[in-house]
Amino acid sequence: xxxxxxxxxxxxxxxxxxxxxxxxxxxxxxxxxxxxxxxxxxxxxxxxxxxxxxxxxxxxxxxxxxxxxxxxxxxxxxxxxxxxxxxxxxxxxxxxxxxxxxxxxxxxxxxxxxxxxxxxxxxxxxxxxxxxxxxxxxxxxxxxxxxxxxxxxxxxxxxxxxxxxxxxxxxxxxxxxxxxxxxxxxxxxxxxxxxxxxxxxxxxxxxxxxxxxxxxxxxxxxxxxxxxxxxxxxxxxxxxxxxxxxxxxxxxxxxxxxxxxxxxxxxxxxxxxxxxxxxxxxxxxxxxxxxxxxxxxxxxxxxxxxxxxxxxxxxxxxxxxxxxxxxxxxxxxxxxxxxxxxxx
Amino acid sequence: xxxxxxxxxxxxxxxxxxxxxxxxxxxxxxxxxxxxxxxxxxxxxxxxxxxxxxxxxxxxxxxxxxxxxxxxxxxxxxxxxxxxxxxxxxxxxxxxxxxxxxxxxxxxxxxxxxxxxxxxxxxxxxxxxxxxxxxxxxxxxxxxxxxxxxxxxxxxxxxxxxxxxxxxxxxxxxxxxxxxxxxxxxxxxxxxxxxxxxxxxxxxxxxxxxxxxxxxxxxxxxxxxxxxxxxxxxxxxxxxxxxxxxxxxxxxxxxxxxxxxxxxxxxxxxxxxxxxxxxxxxxxxxxxxxxxxxxxxxxxxxxxxxxxxxxxxxxxxxxxxxxxxxxxxxxxxxxxxxxxxxxxxxxxxxxxxxxxxxxxxxxxxxxxxxxxxxxxxxxxxxxxxxxxxxxxxxxxxxxxxxxxxxxxxxxxxxxxxxxxxxxxxxxxxxxxxxxxxxxxxxxxxxxxxxxxxxxxxxxxxxxxxxxxxxxxxxxxxxxxxxxxxxxxxxxxxxxxxxxxxxxxxxxxxxxxxxxxxxxxxxxxxxxxxxxxxxxxxxxxxxxxxxxxxxxxxxxx
Numbered sequence: 001x002x003x004x005x006x007x008x009x010x011x012x013x014x015x016x017x018x019x020x021x022x023x024x025x026x027x028x029x030x031x032x033x034x035x036x037x038x039x040x041x042x043x044x045x046x047x048x049x050x051x052x053x054x055x056x057x058x059x060x061x062x063x064x065x066x067x068x069x070x071x072x073x074x075x076x077x078x079x080x081x082x083x084x085x086x087x088x089x090x091x092x093x094x095x096x097x098x099x100x101x102x103x104x105x106x107x108x109x110x111x112x113x114x115x116x117x118x119x120x121x122x123x124x125x126x127x128x129x130x131x132x133x134x135x136x137x138x139x140x141x142x143x144x145x146x147x148x149x150x151x152x153x154x155x156x157x158x159x160x161x162x163x164x165x166x167x168x169x170x171x172x173x174x175x176x177x178x179x180x181x182x183x184x185x186x187x188x189x190x191x192x193x194x195x196x197x198x199x200x201x202x203x204x205x206x207x208x209x210x211x212x213x214x215x216x217x218x219x220x221x222x223x224x225x226x227x228x229x230x231x232x233x234x235x236x237x238x239x240x241x242x243x244x245x246x247x248x249x250x251x252x253x254x255x256x257x258x259x260x261x262x263x264x265x266x267x268x269x270x271x272x273x274x275x276x277x278x279x280x281x282x283x284x285x286x287x288x289x290x291x292x293x294x295x296x297x298x299x300x301x302x303x304x305x306x307x308x309x310x311x312x313x314x315x316x317x318x319x320x321x322x323x324x325x326x327x328x329x330x331x332x333x334x335x336x337x338x339x340x341x342x343x344x
Numbered sequence: 345x346x347x348x349x350x351x352x353x354x355x356x357x358x359x360x361x362x363x364x365x366x367x368x369x370x371x372x373x374x375x376x377x378x379x380x381x382x383x384x385x386x387x388x389x390x391x392x393x394x395x396x397x398x399x400x401x402x403x404x405x406x407x408x409x410x411x412x413x414x415x416x417x418x419x420x421x422x423x424x425x426x427x428x429x430x431x432x433x434x435x436x437x438x439x440x441x442x443x444x445x446x447x448x449x450x451x452x453x454x455x456x457x458x459x460x461x462x463x464x465x466x467x468x469x470x471x472x473x474x475x476x477x478x479x480x481x482x483x484x485x486x487x488x489x490x491x492x493x494x495x496x497x498x499x500x501x502x503x504x505x506x507x508x509x510x511x512x513x514x515x516x517x518x519x520x521x522x523x524x525x526x527x528x529x530x531x532x533x534x535x536x537x538x539x540x541x542x543x544x545x546x547x548x549x550x551x552x553x554x555x556x557x558x559x560x561x562x563x564x565x566x567x568x569x570x571x572x573x574x575x576x577x578x579x580x581x582x583x584x585x586x587x588x589x590x591x592x593x594x595x596x597x598x599x600x601x602x603x604x605x606x607x608x609x610x611x612x613x614x615x616x617x618x619x620x621x622x623x624x625x626x627x628x629x630x631x632x633x634x635x636x637x638x639x640x641x642x643x644x645x646x647x648x649x650x651x652x653x654x655x656x657x658x659x660x661x662x663x664x665x666x667x668x669x670x671x672x673x674x675x676x677x678x679x680x681x682x683x684x685x686x687x688x689x690x691x692x693x694x695x696x697x698x699x700x701x702x703x704x705x706x707x708x709x710x711x712x713x714x715x716x717x718x719x720x721x722x723x724x725x726x727x728x729x730x731x732x733x734x735x736x737x738x739x740x741x742x743x744x745x746x747x748x749x750x751x752x753x754x755x756x757x758x759x760x761x762x763x764x765x766x767x768x769x770x771x772x773x774x775x776x777x778x779x780x781x782x783x784x785x786x787x788x789x790x791x792x793x794x795x796x797x798x799x800x801x802x803x804x805x806x807x808x809x810x811x812x813x814x815x816x817x818x819x820x821x822x823x824x825x826x827x828x829x830x831x832x833x834x835x836x837x838x839x840x841x842x843x844x845x846x847x848x849x850x851x852x853x854x855x856x857x858x859x860x861x862x863x864x865x866x867x868x869x870x871x872x873x874x875x876x877x878x879x880x881x882x883x884x885x886x887x888x889x890x891x892x893x894x895x896x897x898x899x900x
Contacts, residue, residue, distance in 0.1 A: 241446040248402055249461040249512060250433035259460075260449055267451075338451055339496045 008335030012328050019324045026320040027313075031076055034309045035069055041089060041307040076313075085317070086310030090303060095314040099296060103318070104189025105176055106288070106295035110280045112211055113218035118273060121223045125230025125269075126262060129238060140231070144224035156217035156290040163213060171209050174292040181206055214291040218284050222276045229272045230265065237265040267338055274330035278323045349417065349552050350399065350437075350520055351375040356411035357394050357403065368394045368407070370576035376520065381546060381553040383563030383584075385599070386573035387815040388786070392556045395573070396522045398422075399554075400439045401429060416520070435465040438513040442525035444505035448497040454508045455481070455493030458515055465516040480511040485541060503534035507541065514545060521546065524556045531675040531842060532886040539566055558815060560603045561888035564588065572596050602820035604845035606872075606887070610827045613820035613849075638702060639663040640836055641687070641804060646696035646706075648682050648860075656682045657860040660696070666803060669830055669837040671851035671868065673844055673883070679860035681808055684840045688724045688806045689713040700804070720750040720800035727809040729789035733781040739792045740777040743767065743799050750800050766795040770825055787818035791825070798829060805829075806838045811846065823850055844887050848872050856880050 042059040060066050064075060079086060085095040128140040150158075163170040171178065176191055184191075184198035192211065195204035237243060238261050246260045285297035296315060303311035335341050357369035369391040376382050386392045397403045399414055401421060414421040416437065424432055441447040449457055458477035459470065466473070474493070481489035484507040497505055506526060513521055523542065527535035543566050546553045557563050563570050564584035571581040572595065579593040591597045602613050646660040657679040664670055672680045686693045689710050698706035700718055713719055723746075726732035733742055743763045747753045753762065767774055770791040781789055790810065797805055807826070811819040827850060830837050841847050847854055848868050855865040856879065864877045875881040 241441060241443060242449040244402055245441065245447045245509070245512065246449070246460070248400055248433055248439045249464060249515070250430040250435065251460060251464050252430070255460065255464075259452075264449070264451060340450060340498050 008332055008341075011335065012332050015328055015331060016324070019327075023317075023320055023324065027077070027080065027317060028073065030313050030316040031073055032069075034312060035072075037307070041065070041309060080317075085314040088303065088311045089308045090306055090311065095310045098299060098311065099314055099318055102294055102296045102299050105191075105293060106281060106297060108176075108190045108192065109211065109214055109218065109287070109293060109295060110277060110284070112215040113222070113280060113284075114273065114277050116215055117219040117222045117226055117276070118269075120219065121226035122230050122262075122266070122269065124223070125227040126234055126257070126265075128227070128231045129234035129265075130257070132235060137231075140227060144227050147220045148224040150220070151286070152217050152221050152284060153286040153290050155220050156214065156287055159213050159217050160290075170213050171206070173213055173290075175210070175294060177203075177207055177210055214287050214293055217290075218280060218287050221284075222280060225272060225276060226269060230269050233265040233268045234261060237261040240264070263337075267334065270330055270333050270337065274326050278319075278326050281322060282319045347378045348375050349378045351415045352395070352399065352412070353415065354412035355395065355398060355409065355414060357391070357398050357407055358410045359404070359407045361406065367410075368576055369398065371412070372573070372576070372578055373412075374571050374578060374581065376552050376554060378519070379546075379550045379552055380569070381543065381555060381567045383567035383570035384554055384556045384573060385558065385560055385563050385570055387558055387599070387817060389575070390573040391576040392573045393524050396439065396524050396554065396556050400433060400437055400522060402433075402439065431465070434461055434518065435516045436518055437520040437522065438516070438518045439522045439524060440506070440509045440513045440526050442528050444502055444509045444526075445497050445500075447509055448505055450497055453494045453496060454500070458508070458512050461512050461515045476515070477511070480515055481508070483514075483545065484508070484511045486511075501534075502530050503538055506530065506538050510538075510542060510545065514549065514551070517549060518551065520552045520554070522554045522556065525558070526555070527562070528558070532844065533675060533882055535562070536886040542566075559888065560587075560599060560816070561605070565888040572599065598817060602816040604816075604820075604843070604849060606845065606848070608845070608849065610824055610849050613823060637665065640666045640668075640701055641838075642699040643687065644697045644699070646683065646686060646698065647694050648679075648686060648691070649694045655694075655860050657686070657693075660857075660860075660862060662855060662862075662865075664804070664836050664838065666836055667830060667834040668853070669839060669851045671847035671854040672838065672840045672857060673842060673847050673854060674857035674863075675842065675883075677859075678857040680840045680857050682860075683857070684724075684806050684808055684838060687838065688722055689716075689719075690724070714749075720746070721803045723797040723800065723802040723805055725793050725797045725805065725807045725810045728813050729786055729793050730781065730813070732793055733789060735781055738778050738780055739767075739772070739784065739788075742781075742792050743777075743795045746796060746799050762799065766799045767791075769798065769829070770795045771821075785818075786814055787821065790814060790818070790822050794822070794825065794829075798833070798835065801833070802835060804836045804838065806840070808840045809842070810839075812841070812843070819846070826850065844872065844883060856883070 040056075042056050042063060042065060057066075064072060067075075076086075083096070085099070087093065088095050088098055091098055124140045124143070128137040131137055147155075160170070160173045164173055177183070181203055184194040184200055184203060187194055187197055191207040192204055195201075195207055238257075240261075242264075243256060243261050246256045251260070282297055282300075285301050287293065288295040288298040289301075296318065300312055300315035302308075303315070352372055352374050355369055355372045356367065359366045359368055372391070372395050374382070374384075384392045384395065394403070394407065397407070398409055399416075399421060401424070403409070409422045416432070421432065448454065452460075455474060455477050458480055459473040462468070462473040462476050463470070468476075478489055478493060481492060486492050486504060486507055492500070492504075497508070500508065521542075526542065527538050530538065539562065542553070545551070555563055555567055560570075564587070568583060569581065570584055570587055571578050572587070572593070573579065574595045580587070580591065580596045582592075587596065588600055591600050604613065641662075641664040643660060643662045646657060647655055648657040649655045660679075660683055662670070672684060674680045682691070685691045687698060689698075689705060689708065692710050693706055696706060697704055700722065703718065705713070705716065705718055708716055737745065740763055743766050744753075744755075744759055747759060747762055748755070751762075753759045763777065764774055767777060772788060772791045772795060776784060776788060781792070784792065793810070805826075810826075811822050814822060823846065826837060826839075829835050837850070839847060839851055851868050853866065854868045854871050856863045856871070856877075858879055864871065864875065864880050871880065872884055875884055
């Protein structure tokens with residue numbers, strides 16, 4: 001087992017190294033893309049529409065935009081090398097600080113959403129696979145289709161309408177926490193965990209309530225791929241020779257379905273969950289907007305709209321790194337779950 | 345000993361498919377006595393496995409028992425539910441399967457898998473179950489069982505996996521074991537070891553066994569009674585001796601004739617009635633090669649090393665003259681397929697040279713060899729007729745493709761004529777040409793594969809286990825076809841196979857490979873009758889010989 005784990009770690013390390021060139025490519029590409037996109041940040045950040053040419057020129061100089069693009073790139077890369085992602089013109093703060101403040105909010109939301117999605121999708125997929133072609137199977141398919149068809153902002157608004165407006169079960173859908181609640185000392189950045197660490201159960205409950213609606217509307221969208229892949233791989237697993245062997249010696253239903261079939265079927269689900277997670281993190285800007293969630297995606301969108309170069313570049317770099325990291329974690333999980341992988 | 349353990353009475357099994365109901369088993373009646381080993385023999389689609397699955401209640405959801413009774417110790421198996429059923433499975437009867445590696449859970453240690461089976465039927469602690477699992481691994485003669493307890497199936501060989509499967513099946517001392525093609529896909533030597541082990545265990549534990557197999561020789565070696573199945577019915581049931589000396593049913597006669605034995609010749613493989621069409625050509629003698637003719641193929645000190653590890657093939661030399669047939673035999677991993685692919689120029693040798701018709705071709709990179717004018721002279725027939733045909737090409741396209749690529753022919757009358765010729769040559773009815781591979785039977789697909797290979801009139805045909813996936817009766821016809829092609833068209837055959845009986849019939853000379861090196865070579869008959877090395881002797885002895893079967897069976 002130790003050798004298997006060791007081999008997995010070695011493989012993960014090699015993966016990490018081989019992804020560095022890709023990260024560098026992302027860096028340069030985003031930089032150039034931002035320069036090509038129409039819109040002059042200097043004009044945008046000048047004092048007003050009446051700002052004189054001189055003022056704009058000065059801002060330009062201040063931002064280093066008057067230098068040729070290759071030179072700008074070199075400066076940019078050297079800054080990155082020193083851990084400096086630049087300063088946001090919008091917030092006036094270093095991008096690194098902004099991202100560090102907002103990333104936990106996005107991560108907390110996405111993790112919760114993924115967890116909800118997995119908790120719902122895996123049993124749905126299993127149930128559908130156990131009775132293919134039955135009413136349950138069709139019901140699951142319909143549910144998944146609806147989840148995919150309805151855009152997240154629509155389902156989000158719908159959830160707000162039902163649970164906040166009609167039933168009054170959910171709190172005011174703005175932000176991570178009620179403005180009047182005193183915040184716990186920030187340790188992990190995940191509010192729910194910080195509240196628990198501070199021993200504030202009431203605050204924890206408030207944070208969780210706040211988190212529920214956006215997480216569910218995010219989860220609804222990704223239940224479909226997860227449930228479908230669970231169903232498909234469970235069908236293969238249930239029809240496999242080793243499940244027949246398990247049945248042939250009379251193993252209990254639970255042992256056959258869970259220990260033999262599901263554990264094998266879950267392997268592709270791990271891969272898909274990794275992809276889904278990376279997508280959710282960046283792409284669910286709509287949910288963040290609808291629920292006024294102070295996450296990185298809405299931050300990047302605002303920056304993009306105002307031609308604020310540094311935050312957008314910082315965001316893309318962050319997403320790329322996270323993508324690499326998530327794939328790495330998926331790889332390690334896979335190596336632990338499947339003993340065959342480590343020998344390849 | 346005469347106590348009846350299992351009696352199947354008028355069993356009918358029906359599968360619901362897209363094309364409606366298909367009856368797979370139509371009225372099978374048979375009985376198994378306590379401690380007896382019964383052979384259930386038939387070709388693919390005969391319903392032998394379905395009968396086994398119905399008995400152990402492992403039928404696919406699409407299959408249903410529509411009639412008849414399966415009485416096990418007087419209890420009707422088909423009516424069992426819930427706990428009674430679970431007690432039956434494993435504790436009273438169990439099953440081992442073809443393809444042992446797939447039959448084991450790939451991500452669970454084998455020790456745990458055996459313990460799972462034990463814990464289902466015995467109320468003992470996990471440690472005790474583990475200890476029992478270890479004992480079982482010893483019982484099935486797995487070396488170093490303590491270390492293997494935590495091994496995963498992919499770390500074990502096929503033979504080892506089948507032993508683990510046997511350990512699982514016997515873990516709760518069932519009274520009946522159903523072995524469904526337990527050794528198909530294993531080497532002859534491994535087959536013998538596994539079957540001997542199975543027979544020993546069955547005898548020691550007084551366990552009745554049903555051996556389901558397509559191999560008459562295997563059944564004859566280990567069973568006292570054999571039931572022959574054809575299209576869902578049992579057509580004949582007898583002792584191996586009577587079955588081979590006086591087969592009653594026409595189908596049995598055909599099956600017995602088609603099963604290659606130590607003494608059979610290619611002409612003997614089909615019964616008298618079927619032979620009429622072919623007999624005229626079979627008698628034509630081979631033209632003797634004049635002394636001093638340069639060889640067609642000369643292989644010198646060929647070697648192949650893959651990225652890491654030892655050489656797959658080392659120091660392999662051979663020569664072949666035109667129209668000669670040479671067999672290449674050995675266990676899996678002996679390097680026979682690698683060698684044949686190097687000669688076909690599908691992979692590059694690491695060392696050595698291949699001279700074909702006076703030209704050195706060993707140094708032409710395999711990916712450029714399709715430009716060589718010699719490409720059409722060396723053609724290949726692959727093992728699996730299903731996998732080696734493009735599913736989106738019709739039979740016609742398959743045969744026409746090499747003619748257009750290598751022969752430079754254009755679509756038109758000439759091409760159609762040549763394709764028809766090839767199809768006729770291999771006995772493929774012309775009205776099958778527009779069909780796609782999935783619309784053809786295994787034997788028909790094999791013929792398409794051969795027609796494609798001979799389309800460009802090659803001088804050397806390399807065949808990699810061309811009949812391994814075929815039923816014996818189809819194999820017989822294909823072998824006859826190959827032999828005829830060799831005699832009439834003077835095509836040299838390099839025949840790679842693990843089936844020594846087939847090689848003995850078809851090949852003038854045989855080369856025995858082991859671990860990438862030549863162990864022994866010589867004229868086929870002499871080599872098999874008087875093997876000079878222990879390895880060859882072991883290989884030859886491991887083949888189930890039909891004529892010696894009853895003697896061995898009596899000794900068990």
